[in-house]
Amino acid sequence: MVMGFGGITELTADQCWQLLRSHELGRIAASAVGTVDIFPINYAVDAAPAIYFRTAPGTKLLELAINDRVAFEIDGHDEHEAWSVVVKGHAERVERQSEMDAAELLGLSPWIPTLKYRWVRIRPTEIAGRRFSLGPEPARL
Numbered sequence: 001m002v003m004g005f006g007g008i009t010e011l012t013a014d015q016c017w018q019l020l021r022s023h024e025l026g027r028i029a030a031s032a033v034g035t036v037d038i039f040p041i042n043y044a045v046d047a048a049p050a051i052y053f054r055t056a057p058g059t060k061l062l063e064l065a066i067n068d069r070v071a072f073e074i075d076g077h078d079e080h081e082a083w084s085v086v087v088k089g090h091a092e093r094v095e096r097q098s099e100m101d102a103a104e105l106l107g108l109s110p111w112i113p114t115l116k117y118r119w120v121r122i123r124p125t126e127i128a129g130r131r132f133s134l135g136p137e138p139a140r141l
Contacts, residue, residue, distance in 0.1 A: 007133030015127040016085045022043045026074040026120075028053070030091070032063040042063070043072075044106035051087060052103050054116035061118060064091045071121055075108055077134070083111065085129035087122065094119035 011019075020026075029038045039060050041053040051072055055061055064070070068090045075084040094100055104120045110116045 004138060006134070008118070009108070009131040009133075011085070011129035011131060013127050014125045016087075017045065017049050019076075019083065019085050019129065020049075020087070023073060023074050025078065026051075026072055028060070028091075029071040029073070030063040030067065031069070032066040037063060042108065042111050044108040046102070046106060046125075052106055052108060052121050052122050054110060055118050055120055056114055056116045057118070061120075063094075064093075064120065067112065068092060070122060079134070081131055081133055083129060083131045085127070088123045088126040089122050089124040091120050091122050094121050 024042050024044070026041060026043055028041050029036055029119050031037075037059065041055075043051050043053045045051055070089060070091045072087040072089075073084065075082065077083070094103055099121075100119055103121070
C-alpha cells in the first residue's frame, strides 16, 4: 500500500478483488454513439476473475453490443474510512451453454421482479482502488 496525500491509500489488485467479492451492487458505465450511461447492477465474481451480471433486452445490452469497453465501479464506507474500486475492461454476452451453466453456479439473481435471461461477463483489463481516511477538513491557511 502506498499512502498518498490526505490519507489516501492505493489498494493492491488482490485487495480490490477481495472488496469486489464481498459486495454485490455496483455501477457499470457504457458508452455508445457519443453518450455515456451509468447503470446500477447486482453482480458476482468468478474465479477467473471476471464480473458477471444478468440483464434483459434494452439500452444496456444495446450499448454493450455497439461498444464493449466499459468501466465498473463499487464503493463503500464506514465511520472511519471510505473506499472505491474501478474495473475497466470488455463486456461480452455469455452465449455458450456451458458458460451460462457455470455462471448460474455463482448464485446471482435479479433484485427486482423482472426476467433477466442474458448473462454478461466483464473481462477486466485494468483494476484500481483507493481507501480514504475520513476526518474533518484541515484548517485553511
